[in-house]
Amino acid sequence: MAGYGAMAGGAGMDYTVHEAWNDATNVYLIAILLSLGLLVYARRNKRKIMRIFTVPPTDPTPEPNFYDNLQKVRLRQQLDMYYIARKYEQQQGQSDSVQLTVE
Incomplete structure (x- = not known):
């Protein structure tokens, strides 16, 4: 029962589940912050981004x-x-x- 948050060897609580949860929430928080940052950047620099994805004309004349x-x-x-x-x-x-x- 040592891996499920119960007493680990009688010394105290096992925090491996809590640490994993904290690590996971930190990763999700970083991912959300990065996506929000990219969204704000995309709104401010819409023309620059669209210039990357537009195909230039092959032969103008x-x-x-x-x-x-x-x-x-x-x-x-x-x-x-x-x-x-x-x-x-x-x-x-x-x-x-x-x-x-x-x-």
């Missing part, structure tokens, strides 16, 4: 596709040709009207 560039060039050429044709038509229309007014 991806290389443009060759076919996309080619389509843009063709579109630009078509627009230029349309602009030149409209300008030519306007000049032809003006010269016709000028000829009509001159005659």
